[in-house]
Structure formats: C-alpha cells, structure tokens
Amino acid sequence: MSTTDFSLNVQARDLQGKGASRRLRHQNLVPGVIYGGAAAAQSISIRLNELVKALESEAFYSHILTLNVDGKAQQVVLKALQRHPAKNSPLHADFFRVDATHDIVMRVPLHFVNQETAVGVKQQGGQLSVLVSDVEVRTLPSNLPEFIEVDLSATVLDQVLHLSDIKLPKGVTLTQLSHGADSHDLPIASIHLPKGQKADDAEDAAAE
Template sequence: MTDFNLNAVARDQQGKGASRRLRHANLVPAVIYGGEQAPQSISITFKELVKVLESEAFYSHIVNLNVDGQVQPVVLKALQRHPAKNFPMHADFLRVDATHTINVRVPLHFINQESAVGVKQQGGIVSIIANDVEIITLPGNLPEFIEVDLAEVEVGTVVHLSDIKLPEGVKIAALEQGASHNNAIANIHAPAGGASQDSAE
C-alpha cells in the first residue's frame, strides 16, 4: 500500500474570516477529531493537499499527519470543495488507532465489464450505480479499494452490496443495519429500444 505523509500547522483562529485569510495565504483550513484528544484546528499547504488528493488511494488510506512535528495517524472523513472550481476548501480528519474499528468509504473497482456474460454474449450494457462503499474495519485491514467481478453477471441481473466478496476483517456498514439496506451497486441491462441477443432468440 502507498504511504501518505502530510504536513500541517496548528491554528488558533477559527471562523469564516480566519478561513478566508488562510485560503488567501494558499493554506487550507482543516480539523482533526476523534480518539481521547480534543478536536484540533490545523492548516495545510494548498499545493501539498491538492497533490495527495490526486491519488484515489488517499481517500481510503491511513495518512501520517505531521502537525508541528507530532505525527498522528488519521483518515480523511470529509472534504469540502469549491462548488465551481472544485479545489479543496476544508478537510476533516479522523484520528485512528490499531484497536478501534473505523468507518471509511473505499472505492469499488468493477472488473471484467467488457467480458461479462451479459455484455459479450448477450449484448447488454453495464450500469454502475455506486462507485464506493462505506466499510467498517480495523485500520490494519483497511483496503485501498474493493474489487467487484462482473464476469458471470447476465443481462437483467442486479448486483447488490451482499454480492461483494469482502477482504478479511471488513464489513459493509449498510448491511450491518439489516437486509433492507442491501442496495444495488451495478446491473447489466438490454440496450434501450432493443432486446439483448439472449432475449431475441
């Protein structure tokens, strides 16, 4: 797995005015919370944060956050972006430790889309409904992403959360709430206005 290191500086001033001043100085306001310590307001260099955000793995990975020389393991919990320009405006980080589970959203990687039975043999089209999923796991078991294999999926089949093959020690948060939360994540359907090869026979 990739190692992510991020530098930050503690800040005392809070509020919209203080945040604006930080952004004008090419800094991004952020906060660290969780664990037994009180929440801590910090600022991160805009350029450094933008660089790590370019990596998909950063969003589902433990980050070594160095605040004034003190390194804390954290995960990114929330990111506020500018509505028009899409650059980061504020970040929330959650402290983690090896003995407590965390809830983190991780990307779903759908493999074998083009070679799926429903596509290659039946002429169907893949529709991706969810690009990520919230999981519950200990930090040591945190995956960068979870693969969903569509190879055997046929036209008319809906893939649900319960169909995901999970790594060891990983649970899906929605499924912990009961079967009614077994949401669809993908399907293969016949082309609009036409039937698949299978149904046309």
C-alpha cells in the first residue's frame, strides 16, 4: 500500500440539477457526489484548483482518499470523473465510500520496469510493445497499491507476457483472471523486432 496521503476539503450542497452545477462551475467549484456504504448519497462541491492539482498525481486515481465534508472526514476512492471535452477540466466527480472490512474493485496502473535492460531489447535488438496500461484488481482498502510493477529484465525476443505473469502484491487479485485464467489471461506486453528489421532479416536469410 502507498504512504501517499490525499486529503481534500469539500462542502455539502443541497441544490442539484444542471442549473445548480453550472452556477458552481462559474464559482470555480466542481460538483460531485459521495455514495456507497450504509449512508445515503451526498452531493458535494470541490474547489477546482485543489481538484486539478490532486488529479496531476497518478496515485490519486488508485488511492484511498480523505474527503473532509464540512469538517467530517470520509474515506473514499475516485470512481468516475467527467471532463470538459475541449478544455479537459473536471466537470463532475463521483466518489465511493470504502469500508476497511470489505473488498473494493479498482483500476490500477501497470509500471513496466527494466525495459532498456531486458534481454529481448538490450541483447536481441527488440522493441517493447505495451498492450495494457492498467488492470482491475480486487482487494481490501488497506492493500490497495498505487501501481503494480512488471519486471521486464528476463523477457526475451518474441515473448508475450500475460496477466498471469504479473506478480501481485499480497492480498490483491485480478478480477479478469477470476473469470477463468484459460480464456481471460490477456496479453499485456511483448518484445518483437521492428517491422523493418524483420523484413531485412528475411531478405538476408533468403540471400544466404
């Protein structure tokens, strides 16, 4: 689990609807909602500059967050974020309450490490092709990782890595594999020769 701490001060709001949301945005506030658990859904507003700054961190998307709603702290995760199609600024945020005793399902980014020193790259001249950038995991909130590393150092030319090759942190499972490893073990990365080099090698082999 990460030691990064994200805490935002937000305000409860009573008015809802497109008109109310539009007025909030004119005040540089972002409308949002907190839902899940035994409590009722709660509408909130967040200062735009604070949310934009938090969103700059990759960890914010896969981390247990603290929302201080009018001074009362709630543990949540970011479940959905609506952005402006042109400006890319946040328009609405959905937060899901977490319970320390219940599993949560989240998408977590993959970090591919040791790419330059991978056997298939450094010694065999291949190029890495990343097919999957994040995965959906199921875990207790206390075990939620910010990211999962995939070590490429031993990966050779023409090798394809699959979901089942990922070394998961303790207490973390991949939801995709829970549906059956045989049919859901998707490829995540591979190392192959560049297309042009493949053609040159084929020509050389034919000439020989």
